[in-house]
Amino acid sequence: MTVAIDIQHLNYRYPDAEKPALKDVSLTIAQGEWVAIIGHNGSGKSTLAKNINGLLAPGSGQVTVAGMPLTEENVWKIREKVGIVFQNPDNQFVGATVQDDVAFGLENRAVPRPEMVTRVHDALAQVNMLEFATREPARLSGGQKQRVAIAGIIAQRPDIIILDEATSMLDPAGRAEVLALIQELQAQSKMTVVSITHDVDEAASADRVILLNDGEVVEQGTPAEIFTHGEELLHLGLDVPYPERLKAALRRRGVAMPDRYLDQEGLVKYLWTLHSTM
Amino acid sequence: MTKLLLGRYLPGDSWVHKLDPRTKLMASFYYIGIIFLANNWQTYLLMFVATMVMVAASKIKLGFFLRGVRPMIWLILFTVMLQVFFTKGGTTYWSWGWLAITQYGLTNGAFIFMRFVLIIFVSTLLTLTTQPLSLADAVESLLKPLRVLHVPVTELALVLQIALRFVPTLMDQTTKIMNAQRARGVDFGTGNLFQQMKAVVPLLIPLFVDSFGIAEDLATAMDARGYQGGDGRTKFRVLQYHQKDIFAGLVMVVLTVSLVFMRA
Numbered sequence: 278m279t280v281a282i283d284i285q286h287l288n289y290r291y292p293d294a295e296k297p298a299l300k301d302v303s304l305t306i307a308q309g310e311w312v313a314i315i316g317h318n319g320s321g322k323s324t325l326a327k328n329i330n331g332l333l334a335p336g337s338g339q340v341t342v343a344g345m346p347l348t349e350e351n352v353w354k355i356r357e358k359v360g361i362v363f364q365n366p367d368n369q370f371v372g373a374t375v376q377d378d379v380a381f382g383l384e385n386r387a388v389p390r391p392e393m394v395t396r397v398h399d400a401l402a403q404v405n406m407l408e409f410a411t412r413e414p415a416r417l418s419g420g421q422k423q424r425v426a427i428a429g430i431i432a433q434r435p436d437i438i439i440l441d442e443a444t445s446m447l448d449p450a451g452r453a454e455v456l457a458l459i460q461e462l463q464a465q466s467k468m469t470v471v472s473i474t475h476d477v478d479e480a481a482s483a484d485r486v487i488l489l490n491d492g493e494v495v496e497q498g499t500p501a502e503i504f505t506h507g508e509e510l511l512h513l514g515l516d517v518p519y520p521e522r523l524k525a526a527l528r529r530r531g532v533a534m535p536d537r538y539l540d541q542e543g544l545v546k547y548l549w550t551l552h553s554t555m
Numbered sequence: 556m557t558k559l560l561l562g563r564y565l566p567g568d569s570w571v572h573k574l575d576p577r578t579k580l581m582a583s584f585y586y587i588g589i590i591f592l593a594n595n596w597q598t599y600l601l602m603f604v605a606t607m608v609m610v611a612a613s614k615i616k617l618g619f620f621l622r623g624v625r626p627m628i629w630l631i632l633f634t635v636m637l638q639v640f641f642t643k644g645g646t647t648y649w650s651w652g653w654l655a656i657t658q659y660g661l662t663n664g665a666f667i668f669m670r671f672v673l674i675i676f677v678s679t680l681l682t683l684t685t686q687p688l689s690l691a692d693a694v695e696s697l698l699k700p701l702r703v704l705h706v707p708v709t710e711l712a713l714v715l716q717i718a719l720r721f722v723p724t725l726m727d728q729t730t731k732i733m734n735a736q737r738a739r740g741v742d743f744g745t746g747n748l749f750q751q752m753k754a755v756v757p758l759l760i761p762l763f764v765d766s767f768g769i770a771e772d773l774a775t776a777m778d779a780r781g782y783q784g785g786d787g788r789t790k791f792r793v794l795q796y797h798q799k800d801i802f803a804g805l806v807m808v809v810l811t812v813s814l815v816f817m818r819a
Contacts, residue, residue, distance in 0.1 A: 332779060353781060361779045368772035371780075373688045373720045380791035385781040387789045397791070415723035429780065 279308040280341070281437055281469040282329060287338035289324055289492075297336070298324040300492040308436065309467040313480040313500070316489035322473040325489070326441045329471070330359040343436050357386065360430030362443040366422035367414065375417070375425050376401065376410040382433045400432035404458055420451025424458060431462065438462075440472040444479060456482065563619075564686050570799065571613040571684045576693035578800040582807055583681040589811055590673050595819040599669050605810055606676050613684050623679035624672060631671045639664040691715045696794055702786070709786055717773070725766065732761045 283305050290297040298321045306312050316322050327333040328340060331352035340347040343358045360382075363369045372378030376397050383393045401407045404424040414422060423443055430438055440459065444452040456479055463470050472479055480486055486503040488496040496503060523544065524534045535547065566572075571579070593599045610620060624631070638660060645658025685693075695712035702708050733743060736757050743754050 327775075330779060332775060353783065356779060356781050359779075361776075363772065363776055363779075365772055367724050368769050369776035370720070371717065371773065371777055373716055377791060381777075381782075382780040384788045384791055385783065387787055390789055390791065390793065393789065393791055413723070414720070415727075433780075 280305055281308040281310070281343060282306040282471070283339075283341040284325075284329075285339045285341075287325075287328060287340060288336045289321075289328055289333060290336055291324075296492070298492050299328065299336075302338075302489075302492070302494055304487060304494060304497070306469060306471065308469055310485065311463055311470040311472070311483045313483035313486045314471065314473045314489060315475070315480050315486060315503075320489040321492040322489055323441055324492075326361060326439050326471070326473055329437075329439065330356050330361065332361075357433065358435050359437045359439060360433060360435040361439045361441055362423060362426045362430065364442040364445055366419045366426065366446060369426055370414045370422060373413065374410070375406060375412050375414070378414070378425055379429045379432050382429055386433070396432045396434075397428075400428040403431060403462065404428040418451060419447045420454040423447065423451070423455050427455070427458060427462075431466075435468070437469040437471065440470070440474070440479075442473055442475065444474070444476055452476065452478075563682055565615055565619070565683050567614060567684065569612060569614040569684070571609065571680065573799060574684075574803055575794055575796050575800045576685050576689035577696055577794060578796070578803050579681055579685055580690065580693045580697065582803055583677055585807055586677050586810075587674050589807075589814055590670055590677075592811075592814045592818055593670070594666070595817070597817045598814055598819075599666060601810070601813060601817060602673055603669065605806075606673050609680060610676065613680055615680075615683055619683060620676050620679050623675050627671065627675060631668060634671070635664045635668050638667050687719050688716065691719060692792055692794055709788070710784060721769070724769070725762070728765055729758065729762060732758055732765075 285303050287299055287302040288297055289299040302321075302325065314322050314325065324333065328335050329342060329347075331347050335347065342355045345351045345355055345358075347355055370378055371381045379397045379400055380393055383396060388396065397410075398407070401410055404427055406421065406424050406428060409417065409421065409425075414425075417425070426443075427438075438459075444455050447455065456476075459470060459472070460482055462468060470483075472483060474480055481500045481504075483500060485497060486500050487494060488503065528534045574582075590602055593602050610617065639656060640654050640660065642660035642663045643655065643657055644660075647655055647657050648661075649656045691712060694715070695708060698706070698708045698711075737743065741754055741757055742750075743758075744751065746754070
């Protein structure tokens, strides 16, 4: 087993923060493994991702990526090995068109232009976005933008891809689209995937699930193992759907709410009838 | 609203569209320069015909160019009036006190009018046939020599490119904030000027805060993708001169020579 990411006793505290964001985190991720990191908001998931490629400098402890310890000299080499897809599809789109955006990372690494052209083409073909090569981002859906972001990363041929809540701002169709793409890519290239997520489906596609709470690793195991821990553990890691949270909040304010599960549309319909009878 | 772009680029594949943006940029400025060489009927006629040929080569309807003149029409008419009333010489057709309409005044007025129209037509032609992004590329390429003077040309070009890229994103954001504020009872577009200006405040502040958030996200993403700034980068987008561009350059030379010989 080749180790892709090795983290030993990592601590991190944001400047001006009272509590540390990560407390003595140790974990090892093998090359080709798909690991999902779950935990509620503020559990330190994204902080962990940013510590892996040096976007944040570890407070103490040792981070080793692809055999290289994370130091100031190695940071750019490590970023070459680790691609991150961020949450907001719009705010990570640098290029003016799809192909310019895919080329951005290659331009930064001074890849010669002829090679850049073939790599951009291949990456766009892999994410099935070739026909959109000259489109502007404003004319793409959220799922398509995330696919472009993924293309931008695979064009750099990294060993590790981190999805930092990459599907959380997408509609269900876009989410499924991006997840299917990652599964396909992982099956083909045996890339290491670290997905930071709230989404049950995304966590379920992983080989291993790591649960973070208050900056500490609480539990890890296969998705099946984690999910059998029952409701409580799930609530600790995966976000309760928004309509359910709104329901609970309304109930606390004394509004009568039905017990059955409501999706967003169902809840809107319910609230609307509630108002019209008043 | 998302389709809005800076300028009024009309996609097309005409001869003018296919020219290198650097050629178009330089030729437009040069052409505007040589319009000032024209000083008699023959030279103005020559420039008028040349402009019309360029307009025809772009395959864009004349209406788009006339629309470019419209916002300037009062400025043009005012300048023409000044010329007509205050230029003395030749036959006097009408006079009243210190105002007079003379032969020279009328010709000068007509020349000034032509000059304005030609300049507007040419600059409209540039923006109608060139994507803002290509223009940014052209500016970068043409300013490259300034790197010797330590002007950060590549960085400025990236800034320009990102600014263009985020125009539609911020427009979207504006629409969202406007709707959110309308739902809270803010009234946009009614009331007197002062009330309208006040209504813009709850729009501008969230937009301002948002754009900082976007900038931070973008900077993180650029960092993660290995952006280290400076000149060590290669370019995906390259500009290349073709035969057309040489031809366009020759046309400019021929026009200049003809103007020099034909002017009074």
